[in-house]
Amino acid sequence: MKLIVVAVPGAGKSTILGIVKSKLPDVTVVNYGDYMFDVAKRRYGITHRDEMRRKLPLSEYRRVQEIAAEEIAKLPGDVLIDTHAAIRMSGGFYPGLPSRIVERLMPDAIIVLEFNPMDIIQRRMKDEALRIREKETPQEIEMHQLANRHYAFAAANEAECPVYILDFHNKVQEKPFQHAEEAAAFIVDLLIKNRQSSLNPPQP
Incomplete structure (x- = not known):
């Protein structure tokens, strides 16, 4: 569930x-913002959560949102x-x-x-x-x-x-x-x- x-x-x-x-x-308790930061760090070298909105173009920011959601959706249990x-x-x-x-x-x-x-x-x-x-x-x-x-x-x-x-x-x-x-x-x-x-x- x-x-x-x-x-x-x-x-x-x-x-x-x-x-x-x-x-x-x-x-399993997950923070969606933490997942987004992890994706942004892996893919774009972002080093702080606040940098996501400031440094990523809107299209890339939205893609980070989507990838984080896809990863969370795969979690079992x-x-x-x-x-x-x-x-x-x-x-x-x-x-x-x-x-x-x-x-x-x-x-x-x-x-x-x-x-x-x-x-x-x-x-x-x-x-x-x-x-x-x-x-x-x-x-x-x-x-x-x-x-x-x-x-x-x-x-x-x-x-x-x-x-x-x-x-x-x-x-x-x-x-x-x-x-x-x-x-x-x-x-x-x-x-x-x-x-x-x-x-x-x-x-x-």
Whole structure:
């Protein structure tokens, strides 16, 4: 089963996927951007992820996207694909899952993680020492989450797969990482149910 998991930067997606991996060690977690960088490094000598957009012509950048998607699609077993549905660019948004990429990945489902923007801002503040991110207001974060949702539906239409919205906007955490644990539990349950249905296919 291949699942695409999307959220705005700093929402805690990596933490969630790490919890899934701890519960199901045989699951493969891949970062789409890391795969793109690996392809760009091999084929064009790119030495830093940020150089991909600056140094590669658009046609070559798109080819890197496609090769990365083709390599991920070949991975066996259950695969969780960490990527972005909407990429913020100079006042607007760029599709992170265009049709030519989705038709190569062919996910079984797309999971969209949404949170209260203030929770995301707090998580980003904790990561400031590790990551440099553009400052966003709560309204801008909410708009980004809305863009994620729209782009995810468009991608799912291409792949003919379901979209699951895990909305934690109004859910107060009663303990640290509660949101992450609940999101991870949903993903684990989805994977286990798929494995069980594969072992016991419906009789004709």
